[in-house]
Structures are given as structure tokens and as C-alpha cells.
Amino acid sequence: MGLTDNYKLNLIQWYPGHIAKAEKNLKEQLSRVDVVFEVRDARIPLATHHPQIDEWVGNKTRILVLNRLDMIPTQVRSLWIDYFQNRGEVPYCTNAQHGQGVVGVAKAAQAAGIELNQRRRDRGMLPRPVRAVVIGFPNVGKSALINRLLGKRVVESAARPGVTRQLRWVRISDQLELLDAPGVIPARLGNQEAAVKLAICDDIGQASYDNQLVAGALVDLLNALQEQAGELLPKSPLYSRYELDPTPYTGEAYLPALAEHRYKGDVERAARQLLTDYRKGLLGTLPLELPPM
Numbered sequence: 382m383g384l385t386d387n388y389k390l391n392l393i394q395w396y397p398g399h400i401a402k403a404e405k406n407l408k409e410q411l412s413r414v415d416v417v418f419e420v421r422d423a424r425i426p427l428a429t430h431h432p433q434i435d436e437w438v439g440n441k442t443r444i445l446v447l448n449r450l451d452m453i454p455t456q457v458r459s460l461w462i463d464y465f466q467n468r469g470e471v472p473y474c475t476n477a478q479h480g481q482g483v484v485g486v487a488k489a490a491q492a493a494g495i496e497l498n499q500r501r502r503d504r505g506m507l508p509r510p511v512r513a514v515v516i517g518f519p520n521v522g523k524s525a526l527i528n529r530l531l532g533k534r535v536v537e538s539a540a541r542p543g544v545t546r547q548l549r550w551v552r553i554s555d556q557l558e559l560l561d562a563p564g565v566i567p568a569r570l571g572n573q574e575a576a577v578k579l580a581i582c583d584d585i586g587q588a589s590y591d592n593q594l595v596a597g598a599l600v601d602l603l604n605a606l607q608e609q610a611g612e613l614l615p616k617s618p619l620y621s622r623y624e625l626d627p628t629p630y631t632g633e634a635y636l637p638a639l640a641e642h643r644y645k646g647d648v649e650r651a652a653r654q655l656l657t658d659y660r661k662g663l664l665g666t667l668p669l670e671l672p673p674m
Contacts, residue, residue: 392570392573392576393573393577393579393580393585393590394569394576394589395566395570395585395586395588395589396566396568399563400519400565403548403562404565407437407516407562413512414513414514415441415493415497415511415512416441416444416490416493416511416514417434417438417441417443417444417513417514418490418514418515418516418526419431419434419438419443419444419445419516420446420515420516420521420522420523420526421448421518421521422448422449422582423449423450423452423458423461423668424449424452424667424668424669424670425579425669425670426447427670428574428575428576428578428669429518429579429584431516431518431565431567432567433567437516442493443470445465445470445471446472446475446486446517446526447472447473447475448475448476448521448522448525448526449476449521449522450476450482451476451479451662451666452662452666452667453666453667453668454614454615454668457614457666457668458474460613460671460672461672462474464672473489475522477522477529478522478525483530486526486530487530490511490557491556491557493513494510494511494556494557497511498511510554510558511556511557511558513557513558514559514560514562515527515560515561517564517565518564518565518579518584518585519564519566519585520564520582521564521584523561527553527559527561530553530557530559531551531553548560548562548563564584566585577595577598577602578602578669580595581595581599581602581656581669582660583656583660592652593636593648593652595652595656596652596653596655597632597633597652598632599655599659599669600619600630600631600632600635600636601631603618603667604627604632606668606671609671613671614665614666614668615664615667618665618667622658622664623639623643624642625638625639625642625643636652636655637651639651639655
């Protein structure tokens, strides 16, 4: 049974008005931009790739940022770096909350600026600050990255999708201006496996999904990943946390069992707790995707 079999009648779709409006404004601003920072969630780098990003970037410089590196094992991070490098991309791994890896991102933007201004000089134009935009799904850490690049908190950042509502330019230095954009998401989530992962990681609005279905999908996904690449992952994370082995269960069956075991039979509470524990890293460093072989 595939991860999305439960979702045949429960499609996850989320495209709130502020995102539709922001995307329209973003497209209008893109002509003024030299560099695009594409921020993805390191736990799900493929699911947080916006299908239109190539079209938006065009021939501009793209800097790929895999944020939340603290939430995946070091070995898995290395596999993703190899995967992207083999495709001709240099990923910058960051933990924007704590500033890890942000210096590398700043240097990449600086290098892009030097190149841009050399081209301007060659054409007899004056140098100017490089204009960059930060693009990514909701709640992948874009605002935290901007605050780190600036060295102080200028944009509101919170662990929930949809906090940034407006586009605004932020001057980082004499060399760099950044456009902070709200999270963008495809108007239609055609890939429901990816949509489920977005829901598990809290990278999509909570109104779009059912906690119990998504928590059950998380259990199925962790069981499948343990089977596929257990040597790369923390050992028995659900058993370590809840003292209830998930391997004999489907995700759907595990939740009621966990509810009986820990939460007085309250299945919704068990589902919410499981999702919260995963999102806070209390189950360990657990990616939901591994690079395709």
C-alpha cells in the first residue's frame, strides 16, 4: 500500500488568498532581481522544490539553501550534497535559527554581486547593490535566514506557515538588498506524497489536512525508511519515545494502539503529539526523504 492510499478521498490542497496575491506580486518584482535564494526543508528537499522555480529563476544566479540541517543525520546531509552536486548545483546547508552555515550563503551572494558589478563596469555602468529574493515554501525558514544575514531581527519569524504576508525589501549591506517574500506553494498540489510530507513537516496550513491521517502516514513513512536505510537513521525512534514498537502495525493501526498505551484512548491527542514530537526533533534526526539512487 502506498503512502497516499489513505488520501484518495482526502486530497490535501492549500492555496490561501495571501499566497496567490504574493505570487502575483513576486512575479512582478522578479525582473528587478539578480539572485534567487531557493530555501528548502532539509528533511524533504524534493517535496519543498517548487515546480515553477526554474521558470522564475531563468538565467539569474540561483543559490540553493537546505535549511534545518540540524534535523537530519550528518550522513544523510552528505548524500544530499552529493546528489545536488552531481546535478550541477551547490547546496548550502544551514540551521538559520542558530546561524549555522549562514556565512557560506552570504559569501555566495557576495560572489554573485562581484560578478554582477564586473559586468556592469564592462558595459560602462556604475556598480550597485546586488538584489536578491528569498523564495521557498511556507515555514522552511526564509525569514530566519534573512534575520541571520542581517544580524538582527527585522522580519517576523515563527514556526508556523503563513506568517510573512507582504513582500518587502530589506537592505542587508551596501552590497546586498533582499526581497522577503511570503511562502509560495503550487496552486494545485498534484503530488500527494509530497503534500503529505509538507503536512508532516508543518510546511503547509493546518486547515488543509486531518491530523490523524497525517500522523498515520508519518508512521508508515518511518517504517518504510527504517526498512530501506535503517543504518542511516536513529534506531527505533518511535519505540524509544513511546515504548510501543511500530513495526507490527500500519500507521492507521498504530495510532489507536498508541492512544490506548499513552493517552487514555484519545486518538486525536496521540496524532497531535506524534506530529509535534516529530516537528520539534524529539524523535531524533529523521529525514522523510533520501536522495533517489
